[in-house]
Amino acid sequence: MIRGRLTVGMVVGCTVTPLFDALAAFHRSHPGVEISLLEDNSDRLIEGVGDGTIDLALVGTASAAPQGLDTLTIISERLVVAVPAGHPLAERERLRLRDLAAYPIVCMPPGTGLRTVFDQACAAQQLQPVIALQATAADAIADLAARGLAVGILSASMAARYRDRLIARTVEDLAAPALLALICKNPRSPAVRELLVHSRQAFTAPDGRQAAARLR
Incomplete structure (x- = not known):
């Protein structure tokens, strides 16, 4: 023993x-x-x-x-953008990271895997999105995004839990898992x-x- x-x-x-x-x-x-x-x-x-x-x-x-x-x-899964119905990004089938530049972002804080993937993808293209809100819980990110306060960045499986109030869109150049x-x-x-x-x-x-x- x-x-x-x-x-x-x-x-x-x-x-x-x-x-x-x-x-x-x-x-x-x-x-x-x-x-x-x-x-x-x-x-x-x-x-x-x-x-x-x-x-x-x-x-x-x-x-x-x-x-x-x-x-x-x-x-191992990719990240997605999560927005409520009616949001301009919800109407687009194809998104790139630069398309997010016009919107505030809600994401997990530095030190988490999701944030690291997002930050690295943005840095590779010299993009500096506005991280307006941060939360460690997916529920909080989804709630903030659903209220239109910011564009949510979640994993695909996370976003699937909130399909009743959020629309998930993949980002072509955010493919690293x-x-x-x-x-x-x-x-x-x-x-x-x-x-x-x-x-x-x-x-x-x-x-x-x-x-x-x-x-x-």
Whole structure:
């Protein structure tokens, strides 16, 4: 039986029932391991895994493999623009990043995977959109966008949850995916290795598809 302590990080505002399932299954199998769970922005979680203060973390990232860390990708999907019916962008079938320049943006804050992907795409074209509003929860971004306060930037799966009040449009030059991934530095640690086993099981549905989780 494994004993010791395991520190697990989770990106702030992320709804990740499969991770909780994995932690519960791990606890049942190894009750001698004390589990600590903390929330933070992805960039700080990556730093914590890198310096060894966090054993394993679920993060949003723009990179398939943060340097020096082992990575298990859970979700990979592109970002979309989310606007209410009647918004000028809702009437357009084809959008490019420069088309967003005339509108304020509501997005997740720096340090999250979605924001990193968006910022990198804009920087590559030397665009500086106005980030008027920031929120860590998809519900808040959707609510603000639905009220017409700003154009929402969400992942495709997030936007699908709000199709009753928002119209999602893909952006042709915002194709780089945002990722939700489990990262660790020492996969040979017995506790980390066992938690990864439970995580793979929890995040994979019986038919082989990835279980639901929401990207941040």
